[in-house]
Amino acid sequence: xxxxxxxxxxxxxxxxxxxxxxxxxxxxxxxxxxxxxxxxxxxxxxxxxxxxxxxxxxxxxxxxxxxxxxxxxxxxxxxxxxxxxxxxxxxxxxxxxxxxxxxxxxxxxxxxxxxxxxxxxxxxxxxxxxxxxxxxxxxxxxxxxxxxxxxxxxx
Amino acid sequence: xxxxxxxxxxxxxxxxxxxxxxxxxxxxxxxxxxxxxxxxxxxxxxxxxxxxxxxxxxxxxxxxxxxxxxxxxxxxxxxxxxxxxxxxxxxxxxxxxxxxxxxxxxxxxxxxxxxxxxxxxxxxxxxxxxxxxxxxxxxxxxxxxxxxxxxxxxxxxxxxxxxxxxxxxxxxxxxxxxxxxxxxxxxxxxxxxxxxxxxxxxxxxxxxxxxxxxxxxxxxxxxxxxxxxxxxxxxxxxxxxxxxxxxxxxxxxxxxxxxxxxxxxxxxxxxxxxxxxxxxxxxxxxxxxxxxxxxxxxxxxxxxxxxxxxxxxxxxxxxxxxxxxxxxxxxxxxxxxxxxxxxxxxxxxxxxxxxxxxxxxxxxxxxxxxxxxxxxxxxxxxxxxxxxxxxxxxxxxxxxxxxxxxxxxxxxxxxxxxxxxxxxxxxxxxxxxxxxxxxxxxxxxxxxxxxxxxxxxxxxxxxxxxxxxxxxxxx
Numbered sequence: 001x002x003x004x005x006x007x008x009x010x011x012x013x014x015x016x017x018x019x020x021x022x023x024x025x026x027x028x029x030x031x032x033x034x035x036x037x038x039x040x041x042x043x044x045x046x047x048x049x050x051x052x053x054x055x056x057x058x059x060x061x062x063x064x065x066x067x068x069x070x071x072x073x074x075x076x077x078x079x080x081x082x083x084x085x086x087x088x089x090x091x092x093x094x095x096x097x098x099x100x101x102x103x104x105x106x107x108x109x110x111x112x113x114x115x116x117x118x119x120x121x122x123x124x125x126x127x128x129x130x131x132x133x134x135x136x137x138x139x140x141x142x143x144x145x146x147x148x149x150x151x152x153x154x155x
Numbered sequence: 156x157x158x159x160x161x162x163x164x165x166x167x168x169x170x171x172x173x174x175x176x177x178x179x180x181x182x183x184x185x186x187x188x189x190x191x192x193x194x195x196x197x198x199x200x201x202x203x204x205x206x207x208x209x210x211x212x213x214x215x216x217x218x219x220x221x222x223x224x225x226x227x228x229x230x231x232x233x234x235x236x237x238x239x240x241x242x243x244x245x246x247x248x249x250x251x252x253x254x255x256x257x258x259x260x261x262x263x264x265x266x267x268x269x270x271x272x273x274x275x276x277x278x279x280x281x282x283x284x285x286x287x288x289x290x291x292x293x294x295x296x297x298x299x300x301x302x303x304x305x306x307x308x309x310x311x312x313x314x315x316x317x318x319x320x321x322x323x324x325x326x327x328x329x330x331x332x333x334x335x336x337x338x339x340x341x342x343x344x345x346x347x348x349x350x351x352x353x354x355x356x357x358x359x360x361x362x363x364x365x366x367x368x369x370x371x372x373x374x375x376x377x378x379x380x381x382x383x384x385x386x387x388x389x390x391x392x393x394x395x396x397x398x399x400x401x402x403x404x405x406x407x408x409x410x411x412x413x414x415x416x417x418x419x420x421x422x423x424x425x426x427x428x429x430x431x432x433x434x435x436x437x438x439x440x441x442x443x444x445x446x447x448x449x450x451x452x453x454x455x456x457x458x459x460x461x462x463x464x465x466x467x468x469x470x471x472x473x474x475x476x477x478x479x480x481x482x483x484x485x486x487x488x489x490x491x492x493x494x495x496x497x498x499x500x501x502x503x504x505x506x507x508x509x510x511x512x513x514x515x516x517x518x519x520x521x522x523x524x525x526x527x528x529x530x531x532x533x534x535x536x537x538x539x540x541x542x543x544x545x546x547x548x549x550x551x552x553x554x555x556x557x558x559x560x561x562x563x564x565x566x567x568x569x570x571x572x573x574x575x576x577x578x579x580x581x582x583x584x585x586x587x588x589x590x591x592x593x594x595x596x597x598x599x600x601x602x603x604x605x606x607x608x609x610x611x612x613x614x615x616x617x618x619x620x621x622x623x624x625x626x627x628x629x630x
Contacts, residue, residue: 053462056460057460107630118314118318126460132630142625143618
C-alpha cells in the first residue's frame with residue numbers, strides 16, 4: 001500500500017469519526033417537537049399494598065395539575081416522587097393526597113417511604129410526564145452506534 | 156489454578172501463535188509500571204499495609220455476620236444488609252473492578268483464615284502448615300460452578316438482599332465453606348472455582364486498567380526455582396498470563412521475584428479484550444451470559460414497577476416463585492446462550508467457512524464484557540443512589556436498636572442526586588455498547604491474517620441487550 005493511499009484512508013477515517021460525533025451531538029441536543037396538548041387536571045387513585053402500587057404507571061402531560069390519592073390497603077405506605085421533591089404517607093385503610101403541577105418533563109420513579117416489609121426499598125412506580133425524550137434520544141444514539149459499526153465493519 | 160506443565164497454551168497452542176501473543180504483550184506501549192514508583196514500591200513490598208487492610212475487612216466481615224444474625228429484622232435498618240448489598244456491592248462494581256480488576260480479592264476476608272492455616276502463619280509462611288493440599292478435581296475446573304453459584308444468588312436474591320438473617324447465614328456459610336475447602340484442597344481453590352464474586356470480578360477484571368505481568372520472558376525461563384509460582388497463593392505462573400482474569404493482585408509474585416522481573420502495570424482500559432482466544436473453553440462465555448441475564452432480571456425485579464414480580468421473587472417456595480425461578484433459569488440457561496451461540500455461528504459462517512464454533516464463541520464472548528460491566532454499573536446507580544442515605548443511617552445505628560452513635564436523628568433521602576441518575580445510566584449503557592462494538596471490531600481485524608467482516612449478529616445481540624436495559628432503567 002502506498003503512502004498516499006494510506007493517508008487517504010486515514011483522512012477518510014477521521015472524517016467518519018467527525019460525522020459520527022456531529023450526528024451524535026445533533027441527536028443529543030436537537031429539541032423535540034412540542035406536544036400541542038392543553039394542560040388540564042389529572043386525578044389518580046392509587047392502591048398501595050405490600051411492594052406494589054396499583055396503578056404503578058401514571059401518564060400525564062407537561063403542565064397538568066396532578067392529584068394523587070394514595071390509599072394504603074394493608075400496612076402504612078408512603079409515596080415520594082424523585083425529581084419533584086414530593087412526599088406523602090397513608091395509614092392502613094386511609095387515604096392521603098398529593099397535588100402538584102407536572103412542570104418537569106420526563107419519566108420519574110416514585111417509591112414507598114414507610115418501611116412496609118422486606119421488599120419495601122424496591123416498591124416503586126413511574127410517573128411519565130409527556131414524552132420520555134431521554135429514552136428516545138438514547139435509542140436513536142444506540143442505533144447510530146450500530147449503524148456506524150455496520151458501516152465501518154464492511155469487509 | 157493450573158500447574159505450570161498443564162497450562163493449555165504452553166502445551167497445545169502452536170508455537171508461532173504463542174510467540175506472537177507474548178511479544179505483543181511485552182511490547183505493547185501505554186504501560187506504567189507502578190512497582191517502579193519510588194513512593195509506591197515500599198507499600199507493595201511490605202506485607203504490612205495489605206495485612207492491616209485484611210484485618211480491617213475481616214473484622215468488618217465478622218461484625219456484619221453478627222449484626223445480620225442478631226440485629227433488626229428490618230433490612231433497611233440493619234448494617235449487614237446496607238453494608239453488604241448497598242455499600243460493598245456498589246464499591247465493588249463502581250470502584251474495585253473498573254479501576255482495580257480483582258483488587259478486592261487481595262483484601263477479601265473470606266479466604267483469609269484458610270490462607271493463614273495453609274501457609275502456617277499470618278504475616279508470612281511459617282513452619283507448620285495445615286491442610287491436605289489436594290488438587291481440585293479436574294472435572295470441576297473452570298467457572299461452571301461459579302456460574303451456578305451466581306444463578307443461585309439470582310434465584311434467592313429478593314430474600315438474601317432484604318433479610319438480614321439470611322444475609323448473615325449466607326456469609327457465615329461462605330466463610331465456613333472457604334475455610335473448610337482450604338483445609339482439603341490446595342491454594343485458593345474456593346476463590347478460583349466456587350466463589351461467584353470471584354467469577355464476577357475475574358471476568359470483568361479483563362476490562363480494568365491494572366495488570367501484573369512479567370517484564371523479560373527470558374529471565375523467567377532461565378530462573379529454575381520459579382519463586383513467583385511457589386509464592387502465589389492462587390497457584391499461578393505469571394509467564395502464562397493471557398489476561399487478568401485469574402490474578403488476585405496479592406503481589407506475592409512481585410515480592411518473591413529475585414530479578415525484579417515482574418511489573419504491576421497501569422494500562423489502557425480493556426487491554427485484555429479483542430484478541431482471539433487460544434482456548435475453546437465455553438465456561439467463561441457462559442458466565443458472561445449469566446451476568447447479562449442476571450442484570451436484566453435484577454433490573455426488572457428491583458427497579459421495575461411490577462409489584463407482582465417483586466412478590467414472586469420474594470415468596471420463595473410459592474407457585475409464583477417457582478414461575479419466577481423457571482423464567483430466570485430458562486433465560487440464563489437456554490434463551491440467552493441459544494441466541495448468542497446462533498449469533499456467533501451466523502456471523503462466523505458469513506465471514507469464513509472454516510472455523511471452530513467453540514473457539515469462536517469463546518472469542519466473541521469478550522464482546523459481552525464491556526457492555527455487561529457497564530450494565531451492572533448502570534443498574535447499581537439506580538439501585539443504590541436512592542438508598543445511599545441508609546449507609547449513614549446504619550452507621551448511626553448498626554443493629555437497628557435505636558442507637559444514636561453519630562447523633563443523627565433523621566437522615567434525608569438524597570433526592571438531589573436522583574436528577575442526574577437517569578442521564579448517567581444512559582451514558583453508561585451507551586459507553587458499554589460503543590466499547591463492545593470496538594472490541595468486536597478489534598476481534599474482526601485480528602482474527603486471522605486477513606481482516607474479517609465484523610460479526611454483526613453478535614453486535615445486534617448487544618444492541619438488543621442495550622435497548623432492553625435502557626427500557627428497564629429509564630423507560
